[in-house]
Amino acid sequence: MIVYVLTEAEKDLLVGQFFTPNDKFNPVLDGDTPPDWIISEQEVEQNQYEEFNWVKNLPTKNWIPPTPPNP
Amino acid sequence: MSNRYATILALGSSIDPDAQAYITALTTQGYTPTAGEKNGINGLFLNLKGAGSVNSTDNMYADLKIVRPYFGGSASTNGLNAIAPTTSPANFYGTFFGGWVHTNAGSDPNGINGYMSNNFIPSVNMSSNTNGGIFCNVIQNTDVGMDIGCQTFTNFTGLLIASNFFGTRYSRALTTNQFSVAPSSPTNAAAFWGSLQILGQPYFQQNTILTPFSAGTSGRPDRDLLSGAINSNGSPANYTNRARNFEVVLNDVRDTNRPLILKQIVDAFNTAVGR
Numbered sequence: 001m002i003v004y005v006l007t008e009a010e011k012d013l014l015v016g017q018f019f020t021p022n023d024k025f026n027p028v029l030d031g032d033t034p035p036d037w038i039i040s041e042q043e044v045e046q047n048q049y050e051e052f053n054w055v056k057n058l059p060t061k062n063w064i065p066p067t068p069p070n071p
Numbered sequence: 072m073s074n075r076y077a078t079i080l081a082l083g084s085s086i087d088p089d090a091q092a093y094i095t096a097l098t099t100q101g102y103t104p105t106a107g108e109k110n111g112i113n114g115l116f117l118n119l120k121g122a123g124s125v126n127s128t129d130n131m132y133a134d135l136k137i138v139r140p141y142f143g144g145s146a147s148t149n150g151l152n153a154i155a156p157t158t159s160p161a162n163f164y165g166t167f168f169g170g171w172v173h174t175n176a177g178s179d180p181n182g183i184n185g186y187m188s189n190n191f192i193p194s195v196n197m198s199s200n201t202n203g204g205i206f207c208n209v210i211q212n213t214d215v216g217m218d219i220g221c222q223t224f225t226n227f228t229g230l231l232i233a234s235n236f237f238g239t240r241y242s243r244a245l246t247t248n249q250f251s252v253a254p255s256s257p258t259n260a261a262a263f264w265g266s267l268q269i270l271g272q273p274y275f276q277q278n279t280i281l282t283p284f285s286a287g288t289s290g291r292p293d294r295d296l297l298s299g300a301i302n303s304n305g306s307p308a309n310y311t312n313r314a315r316n317f318e319v320v321l322n323d324v325r326d327t328n329r330p331l332i333l334k335q336i337v338d339a340f341n342t343a344v345g346r
Contacts, residue, residue, distance in 0.1 A: 003183065022146035022158075026169030026307075028184040040170030040183050063183055 003030065003038040004058040011037040014055075019047040031066035038063070089132075089154065090116040096156030102143035102175075111343030115140070115153070118336040125339045126332050137163050137191060137320035140340065141177040149178045150187070160190035163320075165298065168307070176346045177210055180299035182312025187298040191320060193221065194293040198322050204330070207298070208317035208337055216311030219318060221294040221302035296320070316341060 006014070006027055014025035025043055029035040044055050086094075090113040094104055104112060117123035119138065121130035138153040147158075150165035158164045167173075169184035180186065207218040292302075298318060300307040317337045321329075 001181075001183070020146055022150050022165075023167045023171065024169075026184045026186070028169070038184075040181050040185070042170030042172060042181055042185070065183075 001063040002041055002060045003063045004040070004044055004055060004060055006037040006039060006058065008037065010058070014039065014052070017052065019043055019049060019052060021048075025052075029066065030061075031064040032061075035066070036061070086113050087116040087120070093151070093153045093156045096151055097143050097148050100143065100147040100151065100158075101145055102148045104143075108344045111340055112153075114343055115336065115340040118339065119154075123336075123339075125335045129329060129332050131321070131329060131333070134321055134323040135319065136196060136322050137189060137318065139165060139318045141173075141316050141318070142175060142344065144175045145173050146171065146178075149173045163189055163191045163196075165189055169310075171299070175344075177314050177316030179211070179314035180311055182216060182310050184310060186300035186307045186310060189296040189298060189320070191296040192293060193296065197320075204319075204321045205296070206317070206319040206321070206330070206333060206337075207315055208341075209313045209315045211312070211314040216299075216313070217301035217309040218311055218313060218315065219296065219298045219301075221292045221296045222304065316346060 011027040014027055017025050019025055023043075023046065025039060027037045027039050030038050038061075039055065039058075044058070047053070047055060086109070090109075093116070094109055094112055097104055114123055114125075115138075118126040119135065120132045121128055132154070135154055139149075139151070140153055141149040143149055143151070146167045150158075150167060152163045152165070155162035160166070166188045167178075168186050168188065170181035171185045171187075172179045172181075178187075205219055209218055294302040294305060296302065297307055298315070300310045303309070317340070319333060319337075321333075
C-alpha cells in the first residue's frame with residue numbers, strides 16, 4: 001500500500017485541517033527506522049481544497065506498519 | 072404499532088417525525104434518499120420505538136445515544152447520528168480522520184490512519200447506573216485492529232470491540248475490569264453476532280448493574296469513543312481496516328433480548344435500503 005511522506009513542517013500544516021467537509025487529515029508515524037510522517041492515498045485522492053493540492057506532489061513509499069500497542 | 076398508526080403509514084400519508092428529521096438531514100448533507108430508502112429509514116425508527124414490523128414490543132428509543140447507519144455515501148452523511156441528526160458534536164456527529172472510503176454500503180477505514188471521533192465520552196455521556204453497550208456491524212472479515220472503543224489505561228479498563236485482534240476477538244463491557252473473549256475462529260459479521268449471542272456475550276456484559284465509578288478507574292472512560300480504532304488513553308491506536316455499516320451506542324442494554332432485537336432491526340434496515 002502506498003503512502004505519502006511528509007516533513008515535520010508539512011505535517012504541522014495538515015494536522016486539524018479538513019480535506020472534505022467532514023474528513024480531517026491525520027498524519028501518523030510509520031514503522032520505518034527512523035519513522036516517517038505519512039498520510040494515506042485516501043486523503044490525497046479525496047482532498048477537495050485547493051490550498052492542500054500540494055499533497056499530490058509528496059514523495060511516496062510503501063506502507064510500513066508500526067507495531068501496534070496491546071489494547 | 073397501533074392499528075391506526077399502521078394504517079396511516081400504509082396510506083403513505085405520514086412518516087415518523089424522527090425518521091423525517093434524519094431524511095431531511097441526509098438531504099441537507101447532500102444525499103436524497105429514494106422512496107424505498109425512506110421506507111427503510113421509517114421502518115428503522117418504528118422498530119427502534121417498538122412499533123415496527125421487526126420489533127413491536129421493546130421501545131428502546133429513550134435508551135439510545137448513537138444510531139449511526141453510515142448511510143448516504145459521504146463523510147458528511149455517514150457521520151450523522153440518526154436520532155439527533157445535526158452536525159453538532161454535542162449530538163455525537165461523527166468526525167472522520169485519515170483514510171476512509173465512504174459509500175452507501177457503509178464506511179471503510181484504511182487500517183493505516185483512518186478513525187472517526189464519535190464526540191462521545193462515556194464518563195460524561197453514559198449513565199453510571201445502567202448497563203450500557205456498544206454495537207458495531209462490521210461487513211468485512213479482516214484481521215487488523217479495533218472496531219470501536221476507548222480506554223483510559225492499557226489494561227482493558229474501558230470498552231472496546233474488535234472482531235479479530237491478534238487472532239482473538241474481543242468484546243468488552245461498559246463495566247469495570249470485565250471483558251468477554253469471543254470464539255477464536257473469525258467469521259463474517261452476522262455469524263460473529265450470532266456466536267456471541269449463543270454464548271450470551273453479545274458485545275457487552277449482561278445482567279450487570281453498574282454502580283458509579285470515578286473516571287479513570289471505571290468502565291466509563293473519560294476518553295472520546297473512537298470508531299475504526301481505539302482511543303488508547305487519549306491517542307488513536309490499533310487502526311482497523313474493517314468496513315462497517317451500522318453502529319449503536321446504547322445507554323441501557325436492559326436484558327438479553329434487546330441485542331437480539333437490535334440485530335434484527337439493523338438487518339431489516341440494511342435489507343430495506345439494499346445493502
